[in-house]
Amino acid sequence: MSLSHAAHVRHEFYKTVWFYFRVVWPIFSILIFVIVLFGLIIGYLEGWKPFDGIYFAFVTGLTIGYGDLAPKLAVSRVLAIMLGFNGVLMTAIFAAISIRAIEVTVKAMEHGE
Template sequence: MEFTLLFLELFLNAMGLGFPLLAFFFLLITLLGQCVGRLEGWSRFDAFYWSFITALTVGYGDYRPSTRKSKLLALATATVGIMFSGVFVAVTVAAATEAFHRYTPGAVAP
């Protein structure tokens, strides 16, 4: 339990530091999705849904762009989504690594 609490503390601190970058990516994904939705004639909610399904690489396929412009924007959305996910994963791994090294003082650093 002590390790878990240490990890959560480090994770939340790191997420606080990374929040501006994650918020920027979130906003960019949302805006790109709304642009695609407008080009495709989707509702705002459907465009929001599509943008995050695409950005998080789930890709159900229930909504998909059909025009050249919206396909290009879909590529941008997916690219930003990879960066969004990458930051989240990097923060998680860094927090877990630091928690491990603090929790096990005799551990050898890689």
């Protein structure tokens, strides 16, 4: 495989990812909105700065979980659990887009496009 062919394959892959990302953008944007909203709510309930709440929400939603911020209130913990499910769904959608893009790109390359 030549370098230019590899670059062409990557270009086709990214183009396909972008296409499918635009298709699921309404769902993806709702999931991001929920993460930010829950982060702001948790931050408010826990007495954190707004940015800290959003940071906590994304770290939790993306299942990173550094542990530097941890909710103490029961309602905040329930919201954090919901954030985890929301983040797993968001990650699964992005993984599905990537896998579909790989399939489409490989099929196109097999047909000489």
